[in-house]
Amino acid sequence: MPEIGWxxxxxxxxxFSADESGTYLSALRMAGPFxxxxxxxxxLKLHAHPFAAAVEPEGxxxxxxxxxxxxxxxxxxxxxxxxxxxxxx
Numbered sequence: 029m030p031e032i033g034w035x036x037x038x039x040x041x042x043x044f045s046a047d048e049s050g051t052y053l054s055a056l057r058m059a060g061p062f063x064x065x066x067x068x069x070x071x072l073k074l075h076a077h078p079f080a081a082a083v084e085p086e087g088x089x090x091x092x093x094x095x096x097x098x099x100x101x102x103x104x105x106x107x108x109x110x111x112x113x114x115x116x117x
Contacts, residue, residue, distance in 0.1 A: 034061040034099065044079060045108070052108040060101020064094050 041056040074080055074088050 034063050036060070037062040043105070044111075046077075051111040053111055054108050055106040057104045057106075058098060058101060059104075061099050062101065063097050065097065066094050070095055 038057070038059045039062070041058070043054045043056050045052050045054070070091070072088070072090050074083065074085050
């Protein structure tokens with residue numbers, strides 16, 4: 029695989045989860061040496077979920093177009109925050 033340059037980043041994302049007690053949002057921060065590649069070596073699986081309800085599974089390509097890699101970085105997941113309304117309302 030060709031070497032792709034690492035760049036120092038501080039990325040912030042939102043993550044979502046649900047269980048029998050409700051739906052939740054959590055902030056996620058990834059900081060450190062980072063790179064993206066388009067080697068298309070991984071695979072994706074789409075599960076039934078309210079956030080994916082409008083997506084037709086046969087229209088989803090299971091080979092990712094882009095993967096994100098980190099090395100010697102930190103990933104911080106912040107406490108869950110309850111969501112008042114479900115997606116699709």
